Amino acid sequence: MASEHHPDGEEGDGEGGAGDPIAYFLQDMTYHGKTERTRDAYERVLREFEAFLGTPDRNPMGTTKPPSAATRRDCMAWIHELRGSVAESTVATYASYLHRFYAYMNQVGEFDSNPMTLVVEEMDERIDTNPTRRDISVDAMVSFVADVTHPLDRAIVVTLLKTGMRAGELCNLDLRDVSLSDTDHATRPQLDGKADSIYVSPEPTVGEECNGERRPASNKRKRETVIPVDGELKRVLKQWLAVRPDPISPADPVFTTTRENWGQRVTPDIVHHIVTKHASERGWHRRGGDAAENVTPHYFRHFFTTHLRDRTGDRGIVKYLRGDVAEDIIDTYTHNWGDRVREVYEANVYSLC
Template sequence: MATETTTGDDPDDPVGYFLQDLVFHGKTERTRQSYERVLRRFESFLADADENPFGRSIQPVDATHRHCMAWVHTLRGDVEPSTVATYAAYLHRFYAYMTQVGVFESNPMTLVMEEMDETIDKDPTRREIDVPTMRTFVAELTHPLHRAVVVTLLKTGMRVGEACNLDLRDVALSDSDANEAYDLGSRGELDGRPDSIFVSPEPSFGETSNGEERTASNKRKRATVVPIDAELKRVLVRWLAIRPDAVSPAEPLFLGTSEGWGERLDPEAVRHIVETHARERGWYRTGGGASENVTPHYFRHFFTTHLRDRTGDRGIVKYLRGDVADDIIDTYTHNWGDKVRETYEANIYSLLE
């Protein structure tokens, strides 16, 4: 670490204090560096009376929601909207933690995040990619991890954080050699539901789930069981055949195979994987935004559009996405075998050549 911190309840360097606690929490060096880069940028903005619009130097402990909003505003046009949201989430996590441990009195980012959620375009016009073209894209993914992550997102429509939060217990693969090597699908919710993925609404950023503090949140309104078709099963089995031993006792499904070897993939790593391959395809340009760039969230859009068009059943698509209310989701939960699974398997597109 490049910074030193004090150890009292009123640290002289609150950013350094937070970064040191990330070490104690077992965060990877890459994660700590990402936080440090963002938080030091915010700190410099507050300290520079010529840069911030308030005409005086301000310490992070004294920042209000207006100071935070002003900093977020400076990011727009400089970085992509998705990066603005990521930086804001980092700052929100910093203030939430410092408030929780009693160093700060309040979290000024709470209101900022609420305002941002209201202004984000939920349905931007996006690049249109047909199934044959996406199939060609998938064929170019030779790394078992990269292919498994991308096909999982494309075949299930789950959010990037939800994919990162998957543990081996959440994935049931019937008649597979992987069952000899791993304890797969041990959740009770998967009993009688072979070849399926359980997506829980519970994991939240900074909270502990299955014995591990999470770096991403699931945003589902209710738990969902998503079918695994033959293609997704094939790429998952191939990935599990070379998956390294996990650092975490939670046994994450997707682990790093280069930097962060054996550590749970975080959303930043997945976005990097997708961005790298999308750039090679001409589907990603710095500054391109959601209307142009192919990102993990684009795959959720792809899933929704193509499966809805094929099934004509918005309810099932909403169930699989985890977007529906209790009364609707209960219908599909109780009818999972003959309604959800049959409809899914009859209509899911093919991605493997």
């Protein structure tokens, strides 16, 4: 694991200090439920900065120093060195990682200050949480989906594209969260009277038990959401459920592995691998590419948002379906779900297969 990396072979100082502050930070990220992929991304960036500080002819003071001794000028010099070698959105992402690292270490008392505070304020570009992304038309996405023939892969890709849910939310779906007409299984009370719908709960938290199973990811929604299932997604889900391996978990996960660990709930890493494998085959993903270039599960959420918003002209409904709106807007669409949300969704959602 990333948090076990200690360049000098020594363990951290434990609760009294951080002999390797980067390893200390990564360990705490583990405790906070961050995925291995997220921790690996942070470690890669932080170790690159550490190497910069440890190379005298690269840093402004011409000396070797640890991350705990870095100054504002050291941070600015590293960011300046990045420019021209990576995309601007990647520079912003790296800066945000470094800022998060120093802010946390300062907050827990391991570092005396955060040298990135002024750097972030002084940067020419804002840290972009929604960078410009590859523009893929619906027709191009239809062609992409047509090439995804494996039942699990196809069900995952179509579900992400038609619902806009996060990869972790898809992983946490249990059969009780899916209501499909012409199927016979118990569903949540929240789905009563809402046939052909998916319920996304805010409850699952990575590492904690939900419906009798420890979860691989957290759902990041503030409030529960009921997402309509149109005829196309219903057909794909029923095709998948007809061949789904018997789940190992009593929670009855919707999406289970069909390769290694047969019958276990899929994880965000598995979903990410499935999507990027197919995207790579089409030239939509490459190792080292940034968010502006690569198609990932999160790109599908962007695709859903962009195309459905453009077709409906109703930002409120799209925000409701994404699960990231204020309570007053959520309440408006919750109370009017059957008449408004499903009607607008079904009238405007794109066809993919």
